[in-house]
């Protein structure tokens with residue numbers, strides 16, 4: 001397979017684990033310049049109190065300021081259902097373009113209906129600075145990066161390949177964690193399997209970085225593996241598991257999973273590129289649709 005970019009560059013990747021949501025945010029830096037990108041930032045929320053804060057995002061910002069780096073991109077691998085993005089807060093402090101998969105429009109349409117958003121809620125992705133299509137290339141300093149369309153967990157999921165590192169979002173988990181659920185509106189287990197195959201067709205030594213880890217069986221939290229490791233050992237798709245086996249397993253498993261604790265605030269905020277929705281008087285306000293999810 002040929003790819004549109006140079007995948008021999010080794011970006012500096014720094015991971016920031018968010019204990020409240022088991023999310024890993026990344027700063028990805030070009031080793032030959034000051035340019036960097038953030039992948040999947042997290043805003044802190046005390047949902048019971050309706051209170052948001054930015055400790056996790058401030059950690060990323062402090063790190064970038066400390067290294068004197070220039071933030072060029074703030075990338076969301078997808079519209080997360082388990083944590084809120086801090087992208088606009090970070091952009092206000094450091095600049096950078098907020099990017100997401102172009103199929104965000106499908107997600108906005110689906111959840112625009114579920115949350116009964118009015119016509120003022122644009123469903124054209126215009127809240128974001130960049131909508132990535134499959135195969136789109138972009139630069140972080142001198143580094144080449146490109147986006148691969150990897151739907152299934154959600155309709156707008158993208159994997160971002162930056163030099164020899166790929167940020168897989170919620171397509172894959174660590175080999176002992178398997179894969180993400182595929183039962184949210186617009187998700188599909190067969191599509192997820194096909195997307196995972198795209199990731200696993202990257203070079204064997206490609207470094208893979210996860211968006212989540214839950215430390216299965218009591219092991220310490222981890223976030224980095226390789227294509228070769230996933231192909232050999234992933235408990236859901238590795239060692240030659242078939243598409244049919246995966247769909248059966250994934251569908252049965254998903255039927256037993258509860259909704260993520262933060263799905264309701266997460267979707268409302270993340271489909272707006274991380275902005276908190278406002279009520280008719282312009283006050284920040286979240287809704288709870290009843291019996292809709």
Ligand SMILES: [Fe+2]
Nearest residue numbers: 079080081170
């Ligand atoms: Fe997700």
